[in-house]
Amino acid sequence: MAGILAWFWNERFWLPHNVTWADLKNTEEANFPQAEDLYLAFPLAFCIFMVRLLFERFVAKPCAIALNIQASGPQVAQPNAILEKVFTAITKHPDEKRLEGLSKQLDWDVRSIQRWFRQRRNQEKPSTLTRFCESMWRFSFYLYVFTYGVRFLKKAPWLWNTRHCWYNYPYQDFGIMFLHHLVSIFLITFSYVNNMARIGTLVLCLHDSADALLEAAKMANYAKFQKMCDILFVMFAMVFITTRLGIFPLWVLNSTLFESWEIVGPYPSWWVFNLLLLLIQGLNCFWSYLIVKIACKAISRGKAGKWNPLHVSKDDRSDIESSSDEEGSEETPRKKPHTATTTNGTSGTNGYLLTGPCSVDD
Secondary structure, eight states: OOOHHHHHHHHHHOOOOOOGGGGOOOSSSSSOOOOOGGGGGHHHHHHHHHHHHHHHIIIIIIHHHHHOOOOOOOOOOOHHHHHHHHHHHHHHSSSSHHHHHHHHHHTTTHHHHHHHHHHHHHHHEEEEEEEHHHHHHHHHHHHHHHHHHHHHHTTTTTTTGGGGGSSSSOOOOOOOOHHHHHHHHHHHHHHHHHTOOOHHHHHHHHHHTHHHHHHHHHHHHTTTOOOHHHHHHHHHHHHHIIIIIIIIIIIHHIIIIHHHHHHHOOOOOHHHHHHHHHHHHHHHHHHHHHHHHHHHHHHHHHHHHHOOOOGOOOOOTOOOOOOOOGSSSSOOBBBBOOSSOTTTTSBBBBTOSSSSHHHHHH
């Protein structure tokens, strides 16, 4: 075990050639980042989680109710043991062949079965009240973290000259999103362990600057404050693109790639650290493309009437699937008609029935 730990903490991987772990030991005159400090992340994460629960229950929820945001969720699918078994054990998105089989088994038409699965999928998605509370928590958390970071950086003499980030110094006070969080965790860990906490602080603060605006736009959307939502989204897009496509590559990446090369030189963990930063920049480019795409679609839709930038892109977790046949009150599933005309093996046009609804025999 000792051999494995010695190999893992090899100084030639983590540190520049002229630095050893002994140089980073705490003294009475100065404190340095210590790898064992990262163990505090686990109890701290638990404490933040508990604070979130209390915040959403006693702060965010009363605010949502004051804004007349209802707790009611989407339309509930009527109980059906056969369809429920298919939904939970086989598939939530049945194909045409399975729909035809269920239609024969239940004596329902295909459209009613499709509607049932759509309603059942919507049941598992959070209500507007829940999403508002989540966004209010993230808004408050991002705003606090960003404000704290700015206050800390204002006191740092090395802020406007990133070359000072590379000299020895004492320490001061689930797809793409999963990859983003994974890379972020590695970046935070690397920047702390190999004494790059200054540049790590800059990266964190810079990337937190736009997040609070996005959550504020979501809250305005849930509260149906459309103009405020539009303004906040535009502000979010401007800050996001400016910080992540402008300041981050021209200021931070320039320092981590070129200034640090001149001052401390490359070493193994330096390559890993910069590779992760470049990966973050690739994700920034991808998200900026999506934001611009959303804005362009929103503007084009706005020419014909009201638009909502937060509803242009699909969010599988929160958006409620809908169709024109679900407007109004819930209908009783239609019994499969036996006299409907067929076209290419399907009833009616495009697989939908032309006959009206009829009651199901009990």
